[in-house]
Amino acid sequence: MTQENSRNPLVPYGLVKAHMMMSFVVILIVVIAGLGYSMQFIDLYPLKDIAFFSPGRVRMVHTQAVAYGWLANIFFAIVLYMIPKLTNKPILSEKLGWFVFWAYNTLVVLTVVLILAGFGQAQEWGETPVILDPFIALVVVLYVVNVVTSIWRGRHEPYYVTIWYVLAALIWTPLVFVMGNFLPEFVFAGTGGATISSMYIHDLVGLFVTPIGTGMVYYLLPVLMRKPLFSHSLSLIGFWGLAFFYPMNSVHHYLYSPIPMWAQYASIIASVGVHVVVYTVVFNVIATMASDWKKVTSNVSLQFFLVGALSYLVTCIQCAVQVTLTFQEIIHFTDWVVGHSHLVLFGTFSFWAFAWIYYLFPRLLNTPIYSASLTRWHFWLSFIGIVVMDIDLLAGGLVQGFMWKSLVPFIDSVVASKPFWWVRTLSGVAIFAGTMCFFINMVMTWKESRLPKTSEVPALDSELARG
Numbered sequence: 001m002t003q004e005n006s007r008n009p010l011v012p013y014g015l016v017k018a019h020m021m022m023s024f025v026v027i028l029i030v031v032i033a034g035l036g037y038s039m040q041f042i043d044l045y046p047l048k049d050i051a052f053f054s055p056g057r058v059r060m061v062h063t064q065a066v067a068y069g070w071l072a073n074i075f076f077a078i079v080l081y082m083i084p085k086l087t088n089k090p091i092l093s094e095k096l097g098w099f100v101f102w103a104y105n106t107l108v109v110l111t112v113v114l115i116l117a118g119f120g121q122a123q124e125w126g127e128t129p130v131i132l133d134p135f136i137a138l139v140v141v142l143y144v145v146n147v148v149t150s151i152w153r154g155r156h157e158p159y160y161v162t163i164w165y166v167l168a169a170l171i172w173t174p175l176v177f178v179m180g181n182f183l184p185e186f187v188f189a190g191t192g193g194a195t196i197s198s199m200y201i202h203d204l205v206g207l208f209v210t211p212i213g214t215g216m217v218y219y220l221l222p223v224l225m226r227k228p229l230f231s232h233s234l235s236l237i238g239f240w241g242l243a244f245f246y247p248m249n250s251v252h253h254y255l256y257s258p259i260p261m262w263a264q265y266a267s268i269i270a271s272v273g274v275h276v277v278v279y280t281v282v283f284n285v286i287a288t289m290a291s292d293w294k295k296v297t298s299n300v301s302l303q304f305f306l307v308g309a310l311s312y313l314v315t316c317i318q319c320a321v322q323v324t325l326t327f328q329e330i331i332h333f334t335d336w337v338v339g340h341s342h343l344v345l346f347g348t349f350s351f352w353a354f355a356w357i358y359y360l361f362p363r364l365l366n367t368p369i370y371s372a373s374l375t376r377w378h379f380w381l382s383f384i385g386i387v388v389m390d391i392d393l394l395a396g397g398l399v400q401g402f403m404w405k406s407l408v409p410f411i412d413s414v415v416a417s418k419p420f421w422w423v424r425t426l427s428g429v430a431i432f433a434g435t436m437c438f439f440i441n442m443v444m445t446w447k448e449s450r451l452p453k454t455s456e457v458p459a460l461d462s463e464l465a466r467g
């Protein structure tokens with residue numbers, strides 16, 4: 001643990017910083033696009049007559065930027081930091097790392113521009129223009145080769161659970177990307193294509209975001225708590241549970257569709273199996289924290305971890321309910337699902353990413369976080385925003401579902417949804433304001449890091465994170 005405060009020559013710090021700073025820019029684009037698009041629902045979207053910013057395109061930018069701009073960049077950064085430390089071996093090549101950084105982010109920028117220009121691919125979550133897909137796949141493979149080399153070189157020592165999670169994600173991610181972006185459009189037609197598409201939607205979260213996110217928590221939590229993880233065995237049960245159950249879940253996105261019923265039933269059973277995975281993670285996190293709650297209340301990274309773990313628990317309970325056929329009759333196609341998506345990708349995985357950023361960014365720059373009060377504003381505005389947004393969308397989804405089931409005219413359900421959409425936009429304003437606090441805080445920290453140091457910077461976690 002003392003090593004945490006000293007520079008490790010194996011870690012490519014410049015690359016970690018570059019990916020991390022890129023993620024700060026993209027999360028801002030994510031919330032601006034989300035907020036803008038939400039205004040369309042309450043007839044306030046200002047740019048709807050400009051084709052380049054038409055709301056449908058902005059929605060695609062919002063979701064693609066979440067997955068491939070924000071989460072991918074921050075995960076790339078954290079993996080590049082964690083893996084050489086855990087394996088005690090360097091990545092293949094820092095030069096290759098820089099090539100990947102520039103190539104990948106050029107593709108992210110091109111994705112945004114081409115989607116806005118009207119070249120999005122008609123695949124849910126695969127809206128990156130077809131022309132860019134092969135290049136994205138290639139660059140991701142290069143990233144994988146770079147990091148897997150470090151894991152391969154370290155194979156003579158036992159792997160900590162984080163390495164298992166990251167290794168699995170690195171192998172799965174390019175496969176998932178290629179499967180989702182090419183097979184439904186070019187190989188399998190009809191329900192076969194839909195089945196593959198559901199696997200892509202689900203596995204992007206389950207086999208890319210979830211394992212890296214969980215691996216990140218299992219690395220940093222013991223460091224911050226200065227205690228080992230509550231149970232290493234439990235973490236491994238969670239890992240194998242994820243590997244076994246997650247890929248079979250996917251058809252639950254298309255319940256009541258023409259996909260064969262046996263596949264739909266199998267996906268429901270596997271979804272229940274995934275609960276084991278979630279409970280192991282949540283239990284392990286809370287049990288590790290329980291050894292010293294005082295520390296949790298005084299460290300902002302631990303608070304982000306805690307909220308993330310509780311959001312994960314809630315999403316899982318939601319999932320247990322929403323995956324049943326009875327409940328699907330009501331909530332399918334409603335805002336309930338959108339609430340669920342935000343709780344997973346923002347409430348859980350983005351919160352865990354923020355926990356890491358408040359820990360790592362000051363260390364990368366050797367400069368304390370600029371403002372403790374901006375940090376607190378970021379935490380509370382994001383927390384209140386996501387809680388209100390989730391409750392609001394779940395409630396709105398139920399209202400929509402029951403109205404559709406009772407066969408009232410569709411437009412009545414639109415009118416009834418308006419108050420919920422207003423609340424969603426207001427909660428979005430809170431998230432946007434929180435993200436601005438975060439962005440300004442990070443930019444100012446970076447600016448301060450460039451000033452000549454007047455005194456030696458303290459090296460303790462709490463002092464650096466000022467949280």
Ligand code: HEM
Nearest residue numbers: 031034035037038066337338341342345346350428431432
């Ligand atoms: C200012 C804050 C935000 C607002 C107002 C907002 C709003 C929206 C809206 C209006 C949609 C489209 C819903 C629909 O088509 O019916 C959406 C989709 C989505 N947003 Fe956000 N969003 C915000 C922030 C975020 C953040 C920070 C994340 C994740 C890091 C995120 C993740 C998603 C996801 C995953 C979807 C797809 C939902 C689905 O298709 O089920 N959003 N958002």
